[in-house]
Amino acid sequence: MRKTDMSGNLSHVKQRADRIRRAFRHNGFLMMRGVLGPDRTGSLYEECRAAYGKERTRESALFLCSNAAQKLPFVADLMEAPEVLRVVVSLLGPFIHLISSELWVRPSGAPAEVWHRDGGPAMLHLSDAVSVKVQFFLSDLVDESSGNLVIAPGSHRWDIRKGFGGHKALESKARVLTVKAGDAVAWYGHTYHRVQPNQSNSDRVSIILGYALLWARPYDYDRPDESFLRLATPLQSLLVSGAQSEFTRGQYYYPHDREKRLALIEERVGPVVGSLIPMFVARTRRRSVQVD
Numbered sequence: 001m002r003k004t005d006m007s008g009n010l011s012h013v014k015q016r017a018d019r020i021r022r023a024f025r026h027n028g029f030l031m032m033r034g035v036l037g038p039d040r041t042g043s044l045y046e047e048c049r050a051a052y053g054k055e056r057t058r059e060s061a062l063f064l065c066s067n068a069a070q071k072l073p074f075v076a077d078l079m080e081a082p083e084v085l086r087v088v089v090s091l092l093g094p095f096i097h098l099i100s101s102e103l104w105v106r107p108s109g110a111p112a113e114v115w116h117r118d119g120g121p122a123m124l125h126l127s128d129a130v131s132v133k134v135q136f137f138l139s140d141l142v143d144e145s146s147g148n149l150v151i152a153p154g155s156h157r158w159d160i161r162k163g164f165g166g167h168k169a170l171e172s173k174a175r176v177l178t179v180k181a182g183d184a185v186a187w188y189g190h191t192y193h194r195v196q197p198n199q200s201n202s203d204r205v206s207i208i209l210g211y212a213l214l215w216a217r218p219y220d221y222d223r224p225d226e227s228f229l230r231l232a233t234p235l236q237s238l239l240v241s242g243a244q245s246e247f248t249r250g251q252y253y254y255p256h257d258r259e260k261r262l263a264l265i266e267e268r269v270g271p272v273v274g275s276l277i278p279m280f281v282a283r284t285r286r287r288s289v290q291v292d
Helices: 006-027 038-055 073-078 082-092 166-173 226-231 234-241 258-269 277-282
Strands: 029-032 063-066 096-106 113-116 131-137 149-151 184-188 193-195 204-213
Touching: 006 029, 006 082, 029 082, 038 073, 038 096, 038 204, 073 204, 082 096, 082 131, 082 184, 082 204, 082 258, 096 234, 149 184, 226 234, 234 258
Parallel strands: none
Antiparallel strands: 029 184, 063 096, 096 204, 113 193, 131 184, 131 204, 149 193
Protein backbone atom coordinates (compact mmCIF):
# COMPACT_ATOMS: atom_id res chain seq x y z
CA MET A 1 0.00 0.00 0.00
CA ARG A 2 1.30 3.43 -0.96
CA LYS A 3 2.01 5.70 2.02
CA THR A 4 0.95 9.34 2.01
CA ASP A 5 3.41 11.92 3.25
CA MET A 6 1.03 13.81 5.56
CA SER A 7 3.78 15.96 7.03
CA GLY A 8 4.75 17.23 3.59
CA ASN A 9 1.12 17.96 2.74
CA LEU A 10 0.60 19.81 6.03
CA SER A 11 3.74 21.83 5.43
CA HIS A 12 2.45 22.83 2.01
CA VAL A 13 -0.90 23.88 3.48
CA LYS A 14 0.79 25.97 6.16
CA GLN A 15 3.05 27.66 3.64
CA ARG A 16 0.10 28.58 1.46
CA ALA A 17 -1.85 29.72 4.53
CA ASP A 18 0.99 32.05 5.49
CA ARG A 19 1.00 33.42 1.96
CA ILE A 20 -2.75 34.08 2.13
CA ARG A 21 -2.49 35.79 5.51
CA ARG A 22 0.38 38.00 4.37
CA ALA A 23 -1.50 38.91 1.21
CA PHE A 24 -4.61 39.86 3.20
CA ARG A 25 -2.64 42.02 5.60
CA HIS A 26 -0.72 43.62 2.75
CA ASN A 27 -3.62 44.18 0.33
CA GLY A 28 -6.43 44.67 2.85
CA PHE A 29 -8.77 42.20 1.13
CA LEU A 30 -9.13 38.55 0.19
CA MET A 31 -11.10 36.91 -2.62
CA MET A 32 -12.85 33.62 -1.86
CA ARG A 33 -14.19 31.78 -4.87
CA GLY A 34 -17.25 29.52 -4.71
CA VAL A 35 -17.55 29.48 -0.91
CA LEU A 36 -21.33 29.15 -0.87
CA GLY A 37 -21.90 26.44 -3.47
CA PRO A 38 -24.57 26.59 -6.21
CA ASP A 39 -27.52 25.26 -4.16
CA ARG A 40 -27.06 27.64 -1.25
CA THR A 41 -26.32 30.53 -3.59
CA GLY A 42 -29.55 29.91 -5.50
CA SER A 43 -31.58 29.63 -2.31
CA LEU A 44 -30.13 32.85 -0.86
CA TYR A 45 -30.74 34.67 -4.12
CA GLU A 46 -34.42 33.71 -4.12
CA GLU A 47 -34.77 34.71 -0.45
CA CYS A 48 -33.20 38.09 -1.18
CA ARG A 49 -35.41 38.66 -4.20
CA ALA A 50 -38.48 37.88 -2.10
CA ALA A 51 -37.40 40.37 0.59
CA TYR A 52 -36.64 42.96 -2.09
CA GLY A 53 -40.02 42.46 -3.75
CA LYS A 54 -41.86 43.09 -0.49
CA GLU A 55 -39.96 46.20 0.56
CA ARG A 56 -38.93 48.14 -2.54
CA THR A 57 -40.71 51.43 -3.15
CA ARG A 58 -39.52 52.29 -6.67
CA GLU A 59 -38.51 50.06 -9.55
CA SER A 60 -35.10 51.70 -10.02
CA ALA A 61 -34.31 52.48 -6.38
CA LEU A 62 -31.36 51.04 -4.49
CA PHE A 63 -32.53 48.61 -1.86
CA LEU A 64 -30.80 48.32 1.48
CA CYS A 65 -32.01 46.24 4.40
CA SER A 66 -29.94 47.17 7.46
CA ASN A 67 -29.63 44.97 10.54
CA ALA A 68 -30.67 42.17 8.20
CA ALA A 69 -29.45 39.35 10.48
CA GLN A 70 -32.14 40.18 13.02
CA LYS A 71 -34.87 40.58 10.41
CA LEU A 72 -34.14 37.77 7.95
CA PRO A 73 -33.34 34.24 9.23
CA PHE A 74 -31.34 33.31 6.12
CA VAL A 75 -28.94 36.18 6.82
CA ALA A 76 -28.60 35.08 10.46
CA ASP A 77 -27.66 31.60 9.27
CA LEU A 78 -25.00 33.04 6.96
CA MET A 79 -23.14 34.89 9.73
CA GLU A 80 -21.85 31.63 11.23
CA ALA A 81 -20.86 30.00 7.92
CA PRO A 82 -17.63 28.17 8.89
CA GLU A 83 -15.91 28.73 5.54
CA VAL A 84 -15.82 32.48 6.19
CA LEU A 85 -15.91 32.60 9.98
CA ARG A 86 -12.55 30.77 10.01
CA VAL A 87 -10.95 33.63 8.10
CA VAL A 88 -12.54 36.31 10.29
CA VAL A 89 -11.43 34.60 13.51
CA SER A 90 -7.94 34.08 12.09
CA LEU A 91 -7.63 37.82 11.53
CA LEU A 92 -9.43 39.23 14.58
CA GLY A 93 -9.41 36.38 17.11
CA PRO A 94 -12.42 34.67 18.72
CA PHE A 95 -13.71 37.60 20.81
CA ILE A 96 -15.76 39.22 18.07
CA HIS A 97 -19.32 40.18 17.35
CA LEU A 98 -21.45 41.20 14.40
CA ILE A 99 -21.61 44.98 14.07
CA SER A 100 -23.57 45.20 10.81
CA SER A 101 -25.55 43.09 8.37
CA GLU A 102 -26.87 44.40 5.09
CA LEU A 103 -28.84 43.06 2.16
CA TRP A 104 -28.11 45.13 -0.94
CA VAL A 105 -29.87 45.14 -4.30
CA ARG A 106 -28.39 47.50 -6.87
CA PRO A 107 -30.78 47.38 -9.83
CA SER A 108 -29.90 48.07 -13.42
CA GLY A 109 -29.16 51.77 -13.72
CA ALA A 110 -28.00 52.19 -10.12
CA PRO A 111 -25.37 54.96 -9.76
CA ALA A 112 -21.77 54.63 -8.65
CA GLU A 113 -20.65 55.02 -5.05
CA VAL A 114 -17.65 57.18 -4.19
CA TRP A 115 -14.42 56.15 -2.47
CA HIS A 116 -14.78 55.76 1.28
CA ARG A 117 -13.74 53.89 4.39
CA ASP A 118 -16.60 52.29 6.30
CA GLY A 119 -17.38 53.80 9.67
CA GLY A 120 -16.97 57.48 8.84
CA PRO A 121 -14.64 59.78 10.84
CA ALA A 122 -14.12 57.11 13.51
CA MET A 123 -12.19 55.01 10.98
CA LEU A 124 -10.25 57.71 9.17
CA HIS A 125 -7.06 57.47 11.24
CA LEU A 126 -7.21 53.78 11.97
CA SER A 127 -4.07 51.78 11.24
CA ASP A 128 -4.77 48.48 13.02
CA ALA A 129 -7.42 45.90 12.22
CA VAL A 130 -10.59 46.38 14.26
CA SER A 131 -13.19 45.11 11.80
CA VAL A 132 -13.54 42.81 8.81
CA LYS A 133 -16.38 42.88 6.33
CA VAL A 134 -17.44 39.94 4.19
CA GLN A 135 -19.55 40.45 1.07
CA PHE A 136 -21.33 37.44 -0.42
CA PHE A 137 -22.24 37.90 -4.07
CA LEU A 138 -25.44 36.18 -5.18
CA SER A 139 -25.37 37.29 -8.81
CA ASP A 140 -22.67 37.22 -11.48
CA LEU A 141 -20.61 40.39 -11.96
CA VAL A 142 -18.37 39.33 -14.80
CA ASP A 143 -18.36 42.71 -16.55
CA GLU A 144 -16.70 45.68 -14.86
CA SER A 145 -19.78 47.91 -15.14
CA SER A 146 -22.25 45.73 -13.20
CA GLY A 147 -22.15 47.45 -9.83
CA ASN A 148 -18.80 45.85 -9.00
CA LEU A 149 -16.92 46.42 -5.78
CA VAL A 150 -13.70 48.36 -6.37
CA ILE A 151 -10.86 48.05 -3.85
CA ALA A 152 -7.71 50.14 -3.43
CA PRO A 153 -5.22 47.44 -2.33
CA GLY A 154 -3.00 48.50 0.54
CA SER A 155 -5.03 51.63 1.35
CA HIS A 156 -5.81 50.31 4.84
CA ARG A 157 -2.15 50.98 5.65
CA TRP A 158 -2.25 54.63 4.56
CA ASP A 159 -1.89 57.29 7.21
CA ILE A 160 -4.11 59.99 5.75
CA ARG A 161 -2.85 62.51 8.30
CA LYS A 162 0.30 62.59 6.17
CA GLY A 163 -1.72 62.86 2.97
CA PHE A 164 -2.18 60.19 0.32
CA GLY A 165 -2.97 61.95 -2.94
CA GLY A 166 -6.75 61.78 -2.69
CA HIS A 167 -8.90 60.57 -5.57
CA LYS A 168 -6.00 60.38 -8.01
CA ALA A 169 -4.01 58.06 -5.72
CA LEU A 170 -7.04 55.86 -5.14
CA GLU A 171 -7.82 55.51 -8.84
CA SER A 172 -4.20 54.62 -9.58
CA LYS A 173 -4.58 51.68 -7.17
CA ALA A 174 -8.15 50.74 -8.12
CA ARG A 175 -8.92 47.09 -8.70
CA VAL A 176 -12.39 46.27 -10.06
CA LEU A 177 -13.49 42.87 -8.72
CA THR A 178 -15.26 40.54 -11.12
CA VAL A 179 -17.09 37.71 -9.39
CA LYS A 180 -19.42 34.79 -9.91
CA ALA A 181 -22.51 34.10 -7.82
CA GLY A 182 -21.34 32.23 -4.71
CA ASP A 183 -18.04 34.10 -4.44
CA ALA A 184 -17.21 36.27 -1.45
CA VAL A 185 -14.68 38.95 -0.64
CA ALA A 186 -13.40 39.89 2.82
CA TRP A 187 -11.81 43.24 3.50
CA TYR A 188 -10.70 45.36 6.42
CA GLY A 189 -13.30 47.99 7.25
CA HIS A 190 -10.75 50.76 6.74
CA THR A 191 -9.65 49.63 3.27
CA TYR A 192 -10.77 52.28 0.78
CA HIS A 193 -13.40 51.02 -1.66
CA ARG A 194 -16.16 52.22 -3.94
CA VAL A 195 -18.86 50.74 -6.20
CA GLN A 196 -19.15 50.87 -9.98
CA PRO A 197 -22.43 51.99 -11.60
CA ASN A 198 -24.66 49.12 -12.65
CA GLN A 199 -24.91 49.49 -16.41
CA SER A 200 -25.92 45.86 -16.94
CA ASN A 201 -29.44 44.58 -17.49
CA SER A 202 -29.45 42.66 -14.21
CA ASP A 203 -29.73 43.47 -10.52
CA ARG A 204 -26.67 43.12 -8.32
CA VAL A 205 -27.67 41.15 -5.22
CA SER A 206 -25.35 40.71 -2.24
CA ILE A 207 -25.20 40.35 1.53
CA ILE A 208 -22.53 42.14 3.60
CA LEU A 209 -21.67 41.10 7.14
CA GLY A 210 -19.44 43.22 9.36
CA TYR A 211 -17.48 41.64 12.22
CA ALA A 212 -15.42 43.53 14.78
CA LEU A 213 -13.56 43.14 18.04
CA LEU A 214 -15.97 42.81 20.92
CA TRP A 215 -15.33 46.29 22.30
CA ALA A 216 -16.22 48.03 19.01
CA ARG A 217 -19.76 49.39 18.92
CA PRO A 218 -22.38 47.95 16.53
CA TYR A 219 -23.15 49.99 13.43
CA ASP A 220 -26.80 49.24 12.66
CA TYR A 221 -28.29 48.12 15.97
CA ASP A 222 -27.95 48.90 19.67
CA ARG A 223 -29.19 45.76 21.41
CA PRO A 224 -30.55 42.52 19.97
CA ASP A 225 -34.30 42.14 19.58
CA GLU A 226 -35.94 39.65 21.89
CA SER A 227 -37.77 38.15 18.91
CA PHE A 228 -34.41 37.42 17.28
CA LEU A 229 -32.89 35.89 20.42
CA ARG A 230 -35.81 33.49 20.83
CA LEU A 231 -35.02 31.89 17.45
CA ALA A 232 -31.23 32.36 17.33
CA THR A 233 -28.71 29.56 17.72
CA PRO A 234 -26.33 29.92 20.70
CA LEU A 235 -23.53 31.20 18.46
CA GLN A 236 -25.82 33.63 16.63
CA SER A 237 -26.98 34.97 19.98
CA LEU A 238 -23.42 35.61 21.11
CA LEU A 239 -22.35 37.15 17.80
CA VAL A 240 -25.22 39.62 17.84
CA SER A 241 -25.60 40.33 21.53
CA GLY A 242 -21.91 41.05 22.12
CA ALA A 243 -21.18 41.13 25.83
CA GLN A 244 -23.72 40.55 28.60
CA SER A 245 -26.65 42.94 28.83
CA GLU A 246 -26.00 43.87 32.48
CA PHE A 247 -23.01 46.18 32.41
CA THR A 248 -20.02 45.38 34.58
CA ARG A 249 -16.63 47.05 34.65
CA GLY A 250 -14.47 45.94 31.70
CA GLN A 251 -17.12 43.63 30.25
CA TYR A 252 -16.28 44.40 26.63
CA TYR A 253 -12.62 43.56 27.20
CA TYR A 254 -12.99 40.63 29.65
CA PRO A 255 -16.30 39.03 28.70
CA HIS A 256 -17.68 36.87 31.48
CA ASP A 257 -18.84 34.32 28.90
CA ARG A 258 -15.44 33.99 27.19
CA GLU A 259 -15.15 30.23 27.80
CA LYS A 260 -18.61 29.64 26.33
CA ARG A 261 -17.84 31.97 23.46
CA LEU A 262 -14.57 30.21 22.68
CA ALA A 263 -16.22 26.79 22.88
CA LEU A 264 -18.99 27.80 20.43
CA ILE A 265 -16.50 29.32 18.00
CA GLU A 266 -14.28 26.21 18.11
CA GLU A 267 -17.31 23.95 17.66
CA ARG A 268 -18.01 25.81 14.42
CA VAL A 269 -14.53 26.41 12.99
CA GLY A 270 -12.12 24.15 14.88
CA PRO A 271 -9.34 24.92 17.39
CA VAL A 272 -8.57 28.60 17.75
CA VAL A 273 -5.08 28.09 19.20
CA GLY A 274 -2.67 29.01 16.42
CA SER A 275 -3.88 29.94 12.95
CA LEU A 276 -7.22 28.83 11.54
CA ILE A 277 -6.32 29.75 7.99
CA PRO A 278 -4.50 26.42 7.35
CA MET A 279 -7.80 24.68 8.10
CA PHE A 280 -9.56 27.05 5.71
CA VAL A 281 -7.05 26.27 2.96
CA ALA A 282 -7.19 22.53 3.53
CA ARG A 283 -10.99 22.38 3.43
CA THR A 284 -11.53 24.42 0.29
CA ARG A 285 -10.52 23.94 -3.31
CA ARG A 286 -6.99 25.05 -4.15
CA ARG A 287 -8.20 27.83 -6.43
CA SER A 288 -10.93 29.07 -4.07
CA VAL A 289 -8.69 31.71 -2.50
CA GLN A 290 -7.16 34.38 -4.69
CA VAL A 291 -4.16 36.05 -3.10
CA ASP A 292 -2.96 38.33 -5.88
